[in-house]
Amino acid sequence: xxxPSSGTRARAPLRHAVRQYLPATMAFAALLGLWxxxxxxxxxxxxxxxxxxxxxxxxxxxxEGLWDNILPTLRATLxxxxxxxxxxxxxxxLVDFFQPLRRALFPLFIVSxxxxxxxxxxxxxxxxxxxxxxxxxxxxxxxxxxxxxxxxEGYRSVPEEIEALLASMGAxxxxxxxxxxxxxxxxxxxxxxxxxxxxAVVGAIFAEYAGAAKGLGIYILNAKNxxxxxxxxxxxxxxxxxxxxxxxATLVIQRLAMPWARTGEGNRP
Amino acid sequence: xxxxxxxxxxxxxxxxxxxxxxDLSLTVNPGEFVxxxxxxxxxxSTLFRMLTGALQPQSGTIFFDGAPLSQTAxxxxxxxxxxxxxxxxRIIDNATLGLEVQGxxxxxxxxxxxxxxxxxxxAGFEEHYPAALSxxxxxxxxxxxxxxxxxxxxxxxxxxxxxxxxxxxxxxxxLSEMWRRHRWTVLLVTHDVREAVLLSDRIHLLxxxxxxxxxxxxxxxxxxxxxxxxxxxxxxxxxDILKTLFQTEETF
Numbered sequence: 001x002x003x004p005s006s007g008t009r010a011r012a013p014l015r016h017a018v019r020q021y022l023p024a025t026m027a028f029a030a031l032l033g034l035w036x037x038x039x040x041x042x043x044x045x046x047x048x049x050x051x052x053x054x055x056x057x058x059x060x061x062x063x064e065g066l067w068d069n070i071l072p073t074l075r076a077t078l079x080x081x082x083x084x085x086x087x088x089x090x091x092x093x094l095v096d097f098f099q100p101l102r103r104a105l106f107p108l109f110i111v112s113x114x115x116x117x118x119x120x121x122x123x124x125x126x127x128x129x130x131x132x133x134x135x136x137x138x139x140x141x142x143x144x145x146x147x148x149x150x151x152x153e154g155y156r157s158v159p160e161e162i163e164a165l166l167a168s169m170g171a172x173x174x175x176x177x178x179x180x181x182x183x184x185x186x187x188x189x190x191x192x193x194x195x196x197x198x199x200a201v202v203g204a205i206f207a208e209y210a211g212a213a214k215g216l217g218i219y220i221l222n223a224k225n226x227x228x229x230x231x232x233x234x235x236x237x238x239x240x241x242x243x244x245x246x247x248x249a250t251l252v253i254q255r256l257a258m259p260w261a262r263t264g265e266g267n268r269p
Numbered sequence: 270x271x272x273x274x275x276x277x278x279x280x281x282x283x284x285x286x287x288x289x290x291x292d293l294s295l296t297v298n299p300g301e302f303v304x305x306x307x308x309x310x311x312x313x314s315t316l317f318r319m320l321t322g323a324l325q326p327q328s329g330t331i332f333f334d335g336a337p338l339s340q341t342a343x344x345x346x347x348x349x350x351x352x353x354x355x356x357x358x359r360i361i362d363n364a365t366l367g368l369e370v371q372g373x374x375x376x377x378x379x380x381x382x383x384x385x386x387x388x389x390x391x392a393g394f395e396e397h398y399p400a401a402l403s404x405x406x407x408x409x410x411x412x413x414x415x416x417x418x419x420x421x422x423x424x425x426x427x428x429x430x431x432x433x434x435x436x437x438x439x440x441x442x443x444l445s446e447m448w449r450r451h452r453w454t455v456l457l458v459t460h461d462v463r464e465a466v467l468l469s470d471r472i473h474l475l476x477x478x479x480x481x482x483x484x485x486x487x488x489x490x491x492x493x494x495x496x497x498x499x500x501x502x503x504x505x506x507x508x509d510i511l512k513t514l515f516q517t518e519e520t521f
Contacts, residue, residue, distance in 0.1 A: 159351075159353065161349040161350065161351050161353035162353045162355060164321075164323075164347070164349055164353075165347060165349050165353045165366075166366075166370065167321065167323065168321045168343075168345065168346075168347035168424075169343075169347075169366065169367045169370040169371070169418065170343050170370060170371070171370045175370055179355075179366070179369075179370070180355070183355070183357045184357075186357070258357070259398075260356050260357050260358075260398040260399075260400065
């Protein structure tokens with residue numbers, strides 16, 4: 001009765017890491033190997049399908065140009081995502097306190113998610129120009145709703161006993177929100193964050209593709225127009241790396257923000 | 270003579286047309302441990318919701334310290350069925366929850382609660398998160414969170430119902446010892462006959478829905494009741510209570 005339950009399991013970290021990441025690494029290497037072999041042996045023109053080795057080499061040779069275009073994309077992603085997060089949070093709180101607002105606004109948001117990006121992106125550029133603003137808006141458009149849903153679902157995930165307990169202590173709506181609903185939403189928030197951050201990069205590239213002075217989107221468009229499939233793919237690799245870095249950052253932030261989840265409970269879903 | 274701490278007279282309550290509590294009367298005096306014992310779904314939770322103000326009785330009166338309950342400011346500290354510890358708060362911050370809701374600063378609440386950890390068998394676990402604790406420890410933390418609110422009366426809603434049998438027995442003995450030291454005024458709701466006999470000064474037996482009190486049992490056996498001379502008497506009383514409960518269920 002005085003012993004703590006075994007919440008944390010000690011495992012050999014290296015063996016654990018190998019077991020965890022080896023299959024994915026092997027699958028990835030096999031795919032690249034097949035691609036390399038096919039591009040070299042089938043006689044297909046490198047302009048159509050460059051082997052991965054050439055993609056990496058071209059990317060390295062053009063690293064300055066790539067880097068120059070990664071930064072604007074990163075900026076658009078982060079600004080757009082920050083704008084989206086703040087808006088989603090403020091709205092989630094309002095909707096949580098005034099349920100009619102939810103019924104008024106949610107259908108609108110759902111419709112906004114059905115708009116095809118291909119059609120919307122050029123229009124937003126047409127309306128707001130080639131600057132940062134249309135990118136921010138487009139990133140917000142694709143990430144805002146998943147974040148709002150994650151937050152509002154999270155608020156509702158408070159167990160009934162905890163709400164009854166707080167009510168018996170005399171907690172009002174505001175205290176109930178701060179003490180129970182908000183912290184309960186954290187796992188949901190981070191689940192939404194991980195999904196949204198990947199959408200955010202895609203959204204930023206789409207916005208640039210529709211019109212921009214700089215950025216990975218416009219870099220891809222130019223490379224394509226110059227028949228440089230290798231540079232298109234190099235830019236794709238760069239955007240994938242960017243997305244993975246941002247994804248990793250959300251995991252680090254989650255670990256810092258939810259120290260209790262490391263003991264094994266409270267990290268649902 | 271001082272008025273009873275809690276007095277229900279002829280209280281009925283229900284949802285829509287479904288009667289849940291029917292003409293319920295009971296008394297809890299200061300420093301008494303009173304249990305409400307009945308089958309699952311007999312409306313025990315409804316009674317607690319009425320006491321905490323979430324539900325209004327349809328008829329009858331509830332008095333607290335001689336005044337109508339509705340005029341009394343939150344006299345109960347409530348311990349729910351499952352421990353309801355917040356997984357994102359350390360044990361000490363779970364224990365201070367009620368004090369924080371009352372408006373005490375976190376610092377002051379922590380220094381008030383910290384000295385009690387040893388008595389509740391939680392010394393050294395102040396900074397742990399609930400997930401690191403066993404079921405029994407979590408339940409003790411939940412009781413600590415309940416008593417530090419220093420309300421005039423404790424409401425315990427099947428506090429050990431979710432524990433395994435062995436841990437539950439240990440917790441019942443522990444609670445009986447804690448009560449002997451502190452003499453809290455307690456209303457316990459349970460469907461565990463042994464628990465009620467072990468802990469209570471008086472037991473109100475409830476019938477199945479709509480719940481009425483079918484029998485009041487005063488227990489003046491000396492404590493502790495888990496060993497020594499009283500064990501046989503307590504066991505006989507348990508059998509007697511079970512018989513009454515089974516008979517009532519058959520006639521319904």
